[in-house]
Amino acid sequence: xxxxxxxxxxxxxxxxxxxxxxxxxxxxxxxxxxxxxxxxxxxxxxxxxxxxxxxxxxxxxxxxxxxxxxxxxxxxxxxxxxxxxxxxxxxxxxxxxxxxxxxxxxxxxx
Amino acid sequence: xxxxxxxxxxxxxxxxxxxxxxxxxxxxxxxxxxxxxxxxxxxxxxxxxxxxxxxxxxxxxxxxxxxxxxxxxxxxxxxxxxxxxxxxxxxxxxxxxxxxxxxxxxxxxx
DNA sequence: CAGTCTATTCGCAATATTGCGAAAACGCAA
DNA sequence: TTGCGTTTTCGCAATATTGCGAATAGACTG
Numbered sequence: 001x002x003x004x005x006x007x008x009x010x011x012x013x014x015x016x017x018x019x020x021x022x023x024x025x026x027x028x029x030x031x032x033x034x035x036x037x038x039x040x041x042x043x044x045x046x047x048x049x050x051x052x053x054x055x056x057x058x059x060x061x062x063x064x065x066x067x068x069x070x071x072x073x074x075x076x077x078x079x080x081x082x083x084x085x086x087x088x089x090x091x092x093x094x095x096x097x098x099x100x101x102x103x104x105x106x107x108x109x110x
Numbered sequence: 111x112x113x114x115x116x117x118x119x120x121x122x123x124x125x126x127x128x129x130x131x132x133x134x135x136x137x138x139x140x141x142x143x144x145x146x147x148x149x150x151x152x153x154x155x156x157x158x159x160x161x162x163x164x165x166x167x168x169x170x171x172x173x174x175x176x177x178x179x180x181x182x183x184x185x186x187x188x189x190x191x192x193x194x195x196x197x198x199x200x201x202x203x204x205x206x207x208x209x210x211x212x213x214x215x216x217x218x219x220x
Numbered sequence: 221c222a223g224t225c226t227a228t229t230c231g232c233a234a235t236a237t238t239g240c241g242a243a244a245a246c247g248c249a250a
Numbered sequence: 251t252t253g254c255g256t257t258t259t260c261g262c263a264a265t266a267t268t269g270c271g272a273a274t275a276g277a278c279t280g
Contacts, residue, residue: 035208036199043211050213057226068270073228082267084194086236088211089146097213098145101198103156106208167256178240183258192237196266 041078043088048076050095064094151188153198158186160205174204 051061051072058072074080075087085099092099161171161182168182184190185197195209202209 039199039209039211046213058228059226067268069227070229070270070272071268074268077228084196084236084267085198086194087268088195088213089149092213095213096216098216099149100212100214101149101153102210102212103160103198103202103205103207104210106206168258169256177238179257180240180242180259181238183256184238187258194237194266197238 036081037079040081040083043083044076044078044080047072047088047091050091050097051076054095061091061094065090146191147189150191150193153193154186154188154190157182157198157201160201160207161186164205171201171204175200 051058054061056064058069058076062069062072075083075091085101088099161168164171166174168179168186172179172182185193185201195211198209
């Protein structure tokens, strides 16, 4: 539903992890991108979960926040990188939630 | 430092709260704006705190994330409403933090 | 199969945020 | 007071995000 692409059919062993090591080991720049991608994925999934929990279609949620279904769909796309606080707050508001933002220290280690 | 305006000199009693009641009681729309304003204020203050904790000037932090001091100043302005995830992440990254986002249920009561 | 509802993708206009330099204001110490 | 570093404000160009319709795809039912 979310992850619109990357439908890799279950890899033989843990090739994914091997690939991960090969590509990202000791490369902070790439790692950072990876982290961001994961964060975006998480946001997308969370929006979709909240909407589902409220038993709303994309169209219904869209109307609640004054936009269209295609916009909601874009937000729920795991590959979407344009999430904004403003939009997250609109979604949250319509679903009786609020957006909490925290800065948490990161452990820089291996 | 942060709150660039609204330097009301300590009110007589709790006039602030009285004013609050008069203006916002039972008015969700206004309340929502108020909440957003508070959230923005909090973000601004947090950025300023993180920067101070790292012992950086606005110019120094600006260079770390590839922008200028005026941009940092704008972010630390309590009245600024344009905070974006992208920018918060850049700040966090430069300060060895990560941005955590959570949707938390809101209590709709008096 | 057709019909219906939902979700997804695309393109472009509209709005919002960022980039950035310059000038002014501030705080502090000599 | 002057000088110096920092912060704040302003204006506008550049980039990013949103708005939105239309077309397509998927899932499900009769």
